[in-house]
Structure formats: structure tokens, C-alpha cells
Amino acid sequence: MIPGAFDYHAPASLEEALSLLSANVDDAKVLAGGQSLLPLMKLRLAKPEVIIDIGGLAELNYIREDGDHIAIGALATYTDLAESELILDRCPLLAQAAVVVGDVQVRNRGTVGGGLAHADPAEDLPAAVLALDAEIKAAGPDGERWIPASEFFITMLTTSLMPEELLTEIRVPARDGYKSSYQKASRQAAGFAIVGVATCLKESADGTCEDIAIGVTGVGDVAYRAEQVEAALRGRKLDDSAIAGAAALVTGGVDPIEDVNATPTYRAHLARVYVERTIQAARAE
Amino acid sequence: MAKADPNQYVGLAARSKEGPRLVTGKGRYTDDFTEPGMLQAVFLRSPHAHARILGVDAQAALSRPDVFAVVTPEDIKRDTKPFRPGRYAAGLKKPIAEYAGAVDKVRYVGEPVGAVAARDRSTAEDVLESIAVDYEILPANTDVHKAMAGEDASLIYDELGANLAWQGTLEYGDTEKAFREADRVVREDLKIHRYSSTPLEPLACIASYDRFSRKLTVRTNTQVPENIYDALRDALRIDDIRVIIPDIGGGFGQKIHLIRKYVVIVALLAIKSGRPVKWIEDRNEHMMAAGHACEQHFDVEAAVKNDGTVDGLRFKEIDDVGGSISTLTIHFTNKLNNLSNTYKVQNIRADGYSVVTNRCPVIPNRGIGKPGMCYIWERIIDRVAQDLDMDPSEVRFKNLVQPEQMPYTTPNGNIYDSGDYPGLLKRALEKVDYPALKEEQAREREKGRYLGVGVVIGVEPGGRNAARDMAIFPEMKETPGSGGINGATIKLEKNGTIALYLGSPNCGQAHETTTAQVAAGILGVSPDVISTTTPFDSDVAPWGVAAANSGNNFHLYDIGSIIGAATQLREKVLKVAGHILDAEPADLEIADGVVTVPGFPRRKLTFAELGKAAYNNQSLLPEGIDAGLQTTFYYTFPHAQPNMVPGQDRRVRAQFTFGAGAHVAIVEVDPRTGKVEVLRYLIVGDNGTIINPGVVDGQIYGSAAHGIAVALGEGFVYDDEGQLLTITLTDYGKCSTAETPNVEVEHAPSPSKFTPLGQKAAGEGAAIPSPAAIASAVENALEPFGVKIRHLPLTPERVWQLIQEAQA
Numbered sequence A: 001m002i003p004g005a006f007d008y009h010a011p012a013s014l015e016e017a018l019s020l021l022s023a024n025v026d027d028a029k030v031l032a033g034g035q036s037l038l039p040l041m042k043l044r045l046a047k048p049e050v051i052i053d054i055g056g057l058a059e060l061n062y063i064r065e066d067g068d069h070i071a072i073g074a075l076a077t078y079t080d081l082a083e084s085e086l087i088l089d090r091c092p093l094l095a096q097a098a099v100v101v102g103d104v105q106v107r108n109r110g111t112v113g114g115g116l117a118h119a120d121p122a123e124d125l126p127a128a129v130l131a132l133d134a135e136i137k138a139a140g141p142d143g144e145r146w147i148p149a150s151e152f153f154i155t156m157l158t159t160s161l162m163p164e165e166l167l168t169e170i171r172v173p174a175r176d177g178y179k180s181s182y183q184k185a186s187r188q189a190a191g192f193a194i195v196g197v198a199t200c201l202k203e204s205a206d207g208t209c210e211d212i213a214i215g216v217t218g219v220g221d222v223a224y225r226a227e228q229v230e231a232a233l234r235g236r237k238l239d240d241s242a243i244a245g246a247a248a249l250v251t252g253g254v255d256p257i258e259d260v261n262a263t264p265t266y267r268a269h270l271a272r273v274y275v276e277r278t279i280q281a282a283r284a285e
Numbered sequence B: 001m002a003k004a005d006p007n008q009y010v011g012l013a014a015r016s017k018e019g020p021r022l023v024t025g026k027g028r029y030t031d032d033f034t035e036p037g038m039l040q041a042v043f044l045r046s047p048h049a050h051a052r053i054l055g056v057d058a059q060a061a062l063s064r065p066d067v068f069a070v071v072t073p074e075d076i077k078r079d080t081k082p083f084r085p086g087r088y089a090a091g092l093k094k095p096i097a098e099y100a101g102a103v104d105k106v107r108y109v110g111e112p113v114g115a116v117a118a119r120d121r122s123t124a125e126d127v128l129e130s131i132a133v134d135y136e137i138l139p140a141n142t143d144v145h146k147a148m149a150g151e152d153a154s155l156i157y158d159e160l161g162a163n164l165a166w167q168g169t170l171e172y173g174d175t176e177k178a179f180r181e182a183d184r185v186v187r188e189d190l191k192i193h194r195y196s197s198t199p200l201e202p203l204a205c206i207a208s209y210d211r212f213s214r215k216l217t218v219r220t221n222t223q224v225p226e227n228i229y230d231a232l233r234d235a236l237r238i239d240d241i242r243v244i245i246p247d248i249g250g251g252f253g254q255k256i257h258l259i260r261k262y263v264v265i266v267a268l269l270a271i272k273s274g275r276p277v278k279w280i281e282d283r284n285e286h287m288m289a290a291g292h293a294c295e296q297h298f299d300v301e302a303a304v305k306n307d308g309t310v311d312g313l314r315f316k317e318i319d320d321v322g323g324s325i326s327t328l329t330i331h332f333t334n335k336l337n338n339l340s341n342t343y344k345v346q347n348i349r350a351d352g353y354s355v356v357t358n359r360c361p362v363i364p365n366r367g368i369g370k371p372g373m374c375y376i377w378e379r380i381i382d383r384v385a386q387d388l389d390m391d392p393s394e395v396r397f398k399n400l401v402q403p404e405q406m407p408y409t410t411p412n413g414n415i416y417d418s419g420d421y422p423g424l425l426k427r428a429l430e431k432v433d434y435p436a437l438k439e440e441q442a443r444e445r446e447k448g449r450y451l452g453v454g455v456v457i458g459v460e461p462g463g464r465n466a467a468r469d470m471a472i473f474p475e476m477k478e479t480p481g482s483g484g485i486n487g488a489t490i491k492l493e494k495n496g497t498i499a500l501y502l503g504s505p506n507c508g509q510a511h512e513t514t515t516a517q518v519a520a521g522i523l524g525v526s527p528d529v530i531s532t533t534t535p536f537d538s539d540v541a542p543w544g545v546a547a548a549n550s551g552n553n554f555h556l557y558d559i560g561s562i563i564g565a566a567t568q569l570r571e572k573v574l575k576v577a578g579h580i581l582d583a584e585p586a587d588l589e590i591a592d593g594v595v596t597v598p599g600f601p602r603r604k605l606t607f608a609e610l611g612k613a614a615y616n617n618q619s620l621l622p623e624g625i626d627a628g629l630q631t632t633f634y635y636t637f638p639h640a641q642p643n644m645v646p647g648q649d650r651r652v653r654a655q656f657t658f659g660a661g662a663h664v665a666i667v668e669v670d671p672r673t674g675k676v677e678v679l680r681y682l683i684v685g686d687n688g689t690i691i692n693p694g695v696v697d698g699q700i701y702g703s704a705a706h707g708i709a710v711a712l713g714e715g716f717v718y719d720d721e722g723q724l725l726t727i728t729l730t731d732y733g734k735c736s737t738a739e740t741p742n743v744e745v746e747h748a749p750s751p752s753k754f755t756p757l758g759q760k761a762a763g764e765g766a767a768i769p770s771p772a773a774i775a776s777a778v779e780n781a782l783e784p785f786g787v788k789i790r791h792l793p794l795t796p797e798r799v800w801q802l803i804q805e806a807q808a
């Protein structure tokens, strides 16, 4: 449980970090909060020869309003998200997901950038980011580009970031009139999501669903949008039977994973229950 | 000044002596020690569940300058001897040699195959990757039922000819008659899974060898110094051994058996390298290879009369004991300890089968065997109640041993010292207002809320008697150590303070606090001036066979020896003081560390003055008395007869004191997800006279929390190939504080008739009945679905499946 030897760099600027990364692209790993990378190194499942520690880059640590978006720097921690007035006010779903990540220590160290770049299929934040139609900013040697959340997560532990790119920011459209809920099933309070569902919706006064977005994590090998459920509910009255009927579609086209925590059948069942419960909880908000 | 009362501090919630040190991170655990020139060791472990070792090439590792020693299977064979077959392997037809490491085969994932000692840990881990082991993979055996059917995938021990390694029967009374004459027979198949206590501190050891004096010193966190002592002598043929045991970060049975393998190999690395060597086990290693509680399958039958009287109990037990024969029968033999639980049933038969599998070897865990035995009783009693349409508590009341029967001898020869089982059960039902609870349950069910109530009862045995095993292995010729012996030393120092040396190690159960309270009353001092010496050091500690932080030994042997040593020291203090004060010792009084002659306020001596006299001033000592004020007392339990060694009738005292507890679990089950929430957990307990209620409650909270977590899903899971899928605490599914209920405890002590203070055990306690309580409560909650709880654990998925199956 002690990592092998590695070279350590703590760049003073994003620019320096990017050039270090380009220079060592085959052997380097970026270190942010270390909550995923360090365990992997201790288990010797990851053996980077070079560590580029971006943890000290203040320029990547912010949460601010940016026009009609909320902009979050890659180094904002889960605790920052959970406690930010701006987030709680404008896109509370992010805070709802962040506050149930791991335990206090993990939330204090773990970063938005690290969590998303790591793309563990049992992480919480991806579900919320998908449901909010967030965009992810990647910075590389050739400049910056924006990646929609829907195109970011490719498969287990794989994103559309290039090896020489850093995730520097995510931005979330600040939308009014939406209500949201994030709920997860986990083995214990500080545990990863066996199933996590992030729902945000807008309904009219008579209970008709004007818009709904559902992000699902823990179920497939990558977090996804439950588009079939959304389509079945948009424009419909949100009564119990409509919700239950639509929720049954949550694993349409998805192969639920099997691990020691749950069989695929149970995962699919839980996903359905959590879709129902998050819709009900969001409506009750 | 008040006259000293020997029980002055008994029952006092005295402030913890060790607590502040331990909770502020100032404990001193094995890993906190370093020695000059010390190396770090790591183990090479089998990635396969079952394989033959064809060859090991460690040349690359050995040629590195920063590697100081390597141990391979060849070294093990050449430089060590196998352990002597232990008492739990006594039933084998042919003795099987077991070395500290794998020599020809590996039998479970994680089995140690070799080890490396290098300058630092990171290097040692690097080097492991360069050692090449050539394995011939063999089919894995993970299913005990296949072994029972004679369908072994492969032989784990060729010598045995089958993986069903042992079978034996215990019978007391006439079960055939009981079943013949029964109105009905109630049966059930039950199962308890593999789990452990996952102590925060994994196994640890530092070994150093002085080649000039040929003395081997090991600092390790074993619970049982004797096992280390014997193992080192057997394996390395070294007699001069010193075992030092510093603070231990939790034992629970994890640090009794398999730890000896590692200590032997680390010692061998120290001998080979000529340097001290440290080894600290990783969490993953601990989960894979430090030992699991046994997976136990039970086929249970009860012979029942229509009024609810149970006349007989028969069960067949199949134990998955993993890939070692050294603990082959450990979970079965321990059934003798609470074979009757709290019931007066006279006819009991148990058929035990031990199957070796390609999984981690089994070891004790908090209450070993006894949670299984209690589960058998409490599940079948619930089943009897359902069969007869009676309230489960009614069936219990009908069959409980009554207070006026105490001391009560069970069919297998255990003698229950004292207890009021109906009283405990009654009080527990009152505390939760059982009738009101049932009404609430009915009301909530209508609203779609599923509440359940489980009410169970269990005994908590204490003390040890290894001669018990002769009841199971009548062919055994020598007793494997009968009864128990352990000592304590107390010294009044020159400055008047008192130093106490315990004969056993401490795993965090506050022995320093409790023993000081006992000694302080007898000696007439405040517990504050008493300090207990840690670490345990086999060179100086007065230790005997009961010097084991296991088996609920402490209350009997350690407390007994403290009382003995303190009483002798008091007598000596009075003799010396009487001589100096020119008074009869019998006329003197001691309080607050001052000896006085009543009625003569000026004639007094402080303990400091006495200390000076006893160590520094020969002319002040009475004639014919040894100088110094130090006493050592070895305690044996004076009431260990009858039935200490079994005769033809195989009746034997498996343990010597018997506490008990009635548990009530109130749960809510979410039928859509299968998730169980424990809303309330109450224990009415008899731990005899309580010395420190804070300490005893701590033991109860911890053991209840563990038993509840075991029932609700913590446990080890293997795939069919024998790969362990739960190598982290997250996957293992331990309950966190958020899922653990507040445990309410009410004490209803029946002091033991056999112990000096009336004290009984408290260490294993609530871990014994709590799995049964949860099972009972969950079943009760899901009554409307017709769900029966047979197998643990009750993970949400499992509960959900049971509901699906019941509805299908």
C-alpha cells in the first residue's frame, strides 16, 4: 500500500501545468484532491512516473456567476459545491449530489474536476452534471474547447478529454423555475452510488411536466441521461401512474452492471424506484 | 477517614485511564515502534484459490542491493518446521503438517507464498513484482454442499482423500425418544455467512534476533502470547523468546491464529538479514488472508409438544472452514459453550461436518460459534411459535431455565452460575411496551409501513476450558490444557504509588481502568495512584494459559488474579506497618494510602513511608518477612469442578460463568428496496456485578453494533473461482455510525455465585443474540408477504429478492 517512486511537480500556473503535461504525456498523472488517484497508486493499480500536482492553482478554484451560467473551477471541492450560496440558489441539484459524496474528508479534498475526469461509473456528480446540461471546458496545448456533458463520459474511467488536456471549468445554465432532487442507494452512508438519480423538472400549475431531465449514475458502465423516461413524461400530467410507467423505461438500452453490491436485475429495479422517488421529491420541494 | 471497603470502587463509572491516550492518537501500537537498522517486510501472496507451486524464482529480487532477505517456499521447507497439529485438528485421521507459508500448494487467495525484507516498504513492494512463481492452477472448491455430496472439484489435501475433512457427533439425553414422542417436529435450514470484525489495526509485527544470545524478540499485536510463543518454538526451534504486546487496535478473534504464520516468517527474515524487520499488514491482505468467521449451514429440528414445550433439538452443522486444517473444528466445538442457550431442553444432538474449501481459513470472531448456536435456538423457537400460532415470547417463557433452578447444570455439563432469564425477557417486553408496539405495527401496516419486532434471548459464557474438546474427540489422549490460569503482579513503589502488571494483553477494553478500580478498593488507595503497565512483556508478565485476550477470560482470570495479588499485598502492608507502628495488623485500617491505628490519630504511616521502609531500611522490617512490597498471584477458578475434564458421558464445562441478555430489535423494512432500518434496539442484560458500567456498556454497544451489521449485510463474498470480491471496507459493507442504531442498555444483574465479586463476562455479549434479533424482526416486518428469514446476511437486495420470491 505504498506507491512506487515518482517525480513530483507542483506547477505555479495553468500554463506551466499544461506544458508539463504535454512534455510527459505518456508517464504523467494530474493530481487534484487525490481521493481517487492516491488509492489507485497505493494499490499499485496506477503507477505514474510523473505527478503534476495542480492542487495549488488558485486560478482554478472558484464558483461564480458568468452571464446566464454558473461557472465552477476545476478545483472547487464537493464541500464548496454543497455550501455555495450561489449553487444552492441557482442550481441546487449540484449541491444535492455533492453533499452525499463519500464522507467529510473526501468532500473536503475531492474536486469537481477530479471527480468528472475520473469518470468512475459509481460517482454521484456525473448524474447531476448530465441532468443540468452542463458544459465542460478542456484546456490543452492548442487552446480551449467546450464539451457538452452528454459527450463527455465515454465509458468506465474514460472521458473525451485528450491526454494532454486539463479540465479547467464546468458551466451550468442557470435556469429558473426548476425543482430538483438527487437520491442514491449505497451500502453505507459514505458509500459510492449503487444507483444514483438526479432529476430536475419544471411543471405547470396543473401538474403538467413542461421539462424534465434525469441523470443516472451507478447503473451502466457510464452515467447517462434517461431520455426515454424524459420523453415519456414531457407534456404529461405527473400523476403516479404516469411516473411509474415512465420510470420503468430508465434502463432502456442500458446494460446494468454486476458487482458485489448488486445484480443487474436489482440495479435496474432500484433505478426505477429512484426515478420515481426523485420525481416525487422534486415536485414536493 | 472512612474505613476502606474492598468494593469501594466496584460499580463506579470511574474515568477511563487509557481512553484519553487512545482517542487523542497517543496510543502506542506496533507500527509506532522503530528499531535501529530496521527493515520493512512485505508478503508475496497467492493470486489463485487453488494451485500447485511448481517453482519460485527470486534471483532478481535477491540480487538487488536494497533487498536484505527473501523467503521462498524452499526456505520455509528448509529453515522451518511445521507447526504441531493444534487441538482443533485433533479429529483428523492423519495428522497433516502445516508450515508457516505455502510450500507445495496454495489453498486460498492471499495465502503467503514468500516474503521480502528491504530497506523501505516501497522498495519491498517493487521487488515483489520481480519474483516469478510458476503455478499449476487447480480447480477451486467453494461449495460445501458439493463436498458433502462427494463431488469435490479437486482435493485440497491429498492426504485426506476428500474435502469433507471431519465429522463427529455430540449427543446428550435421548433425542430419539424426544422426537418419537413429540406432537410435532418443526424444522428449518439456516445459514450464517463469513464475516470478521475488521479491526482498524491490521496484523503487525517487529522481529529482532540477537545471534549472540540467541534470543528472539517479537513485538506484535497478538491477542494470545502463548500461540506466538509456541509457534516460534515449533517452527524455528528457538527457545529463548520474548513477546512484547503494545496497544492493540482491536482484536475480536482476528489476532489469535493466523498471525503466527506471519510472525514466524518475519522472524525468519530477521534471522536471515541480521536486522530487525517490521511488517504491517494492508487492509486488503487482512480481508483476504487474516481469517474469517466460518460460514455455517444448519439443518435444525425441534421436537415439540402442542403446548409449546420443546423436548428435543437436533441439528446438523456443515462448516466451510477454508484452506487450512488448523482451525478445522473451531466453530463446531464452541457450540458446546451455549448448546442449551437459555433453555431447559434435555435432549440435544449435534452432528458436525467440517469441509475444507479454497477460501480463507476460519478463525474465531467475537463469540465464535455462539452466535450460530443462539441463531439456531432463536430461529427455531420463532418457527415453533408460528407453527403453534403462539406469541414467540410465550414459547420462550415456557422453555426457559427458571431462576430457582440455579445453579443449573445443562445436559452437556455446563453449570449456569446464576440468572433470571424469564425476568430479563419480561423486563425487555415491558420496556418496549410490547402490546402497544404490536398495535402500532398493525396500524402502520394498513398505511403500507412495515415495522417488525424481534425479541430474543441468549447466554453469554465466560472463562475457558480447553478440555472441552475431549468431549468431541474422545480419542484425544492428553488434555489440551484444562481450566484456566493467569496471574497478576502488584507492586507498592517506594514513593507510595502502585504499579500493576497484568498477565494478559489488552485490545482496548479498558483493562487499566477496571483493574485499578478492583485493586484500589482492596489496597485502600484511590484508583488514581495505580498505574497499569503496558505493553505486555512475556519476560516479566505473570502469564498462564488464560493470558489470552479472548474467550471472555478477563473477568475471571485477570480480575481473580488482581484480587489475589492485591489481597496478599494488603496483608503484607499490614504486617510491615503493624511492626513499625507497634500494633496488631488485624487492628489497623487503610484508607487513601494511609495506614492508621484506630483511636491513635498520630500513629500512622503513608504508603510512601512504608515503601521507603520496605525497600531501604532493613531494621524496620519484621523478622521472617521478605523485603519489598510486591506480590504475584496466579488465579485458577476454584469452582471448575465438577465436569472440568469430560468422562465417558462427555459432559464438560465448556465455560464457567454465564451472563445473559434479552434483546429487542424494532425495524422498518422498505419493501420496494429491501432496505432495513433499525429504529430501536434494546438490551436488558445480566453481566453479573458490574465493575465499571462505562466499560461494560462500551463492550455491549460495540458487540451489538457488530452483530447488527453482520445480520444486515457486512460479510465476505467469493466468486465460484474462489476470488474474494470484498477486499475493501466499502465492498465489505460494514455499517457506518449512520446505519448503527442507538443501543439502549438496561442492567439487570444476577451476580455470579462462583466469582469473588459476582462478576461475569461482557466482551462477546451482544454479538451473540443480535444477528438472531435482527432476523426475527425482519421476518416479523415481512409477515404480510409470507417471508421467512433463514439465511444471513440480509442485504437490501437479498430482502428484496425474498419478497419477490414470496410473492411469486
Ligand SMILES: Cc1cc2nc3c(=O)[nH]c(=O)nc-3n(C[C@H](O)[C@H](O)[C@H](O)COP(=O)(O)OP(=O)(O)OC[C@H]3O[C@@H](n4cnc5c(N)ncnc54)[C@H](O)[C@@H]3O)c2cc1C
Pocket (backbone or CB within 6 Å): A029, A030, A031, A032, A033, A034, A035, A036, A037, A038, A039, A074, A100, A101, A102, A103, A106, A109, A110, A111, A112, A113, A114, A115, A116, A117, A118, A120, A122, A123, A124, A125, A161, A165, A166, A167, A168, A190, A191, A192, A193
Ligand atoms: C472513501 C472514499 C469514498 C468516496 N465516496 C464517493 C461517493 O460516495 N461518491 C462519489 O462520487 N465519489 C466518491 N469518492 C471518489 C471521489 O469523490 C472522487 O473520485 C474524487 O474526489 C475525485 O477528485 P479528486 O480531486 O480527488 O481527484 P484525484 O484523485 O486527484 O484525480 C482523479 C483522476 O482525475 C484526474 N484529474 C484530476 N483533476 C483533473 C483535471 N482538472 N483535469 C484532468 N484530469 C484531472 C487525475 O489525473 C486522476 O486520474 C470516494 C472516494 C473515497 C476515497
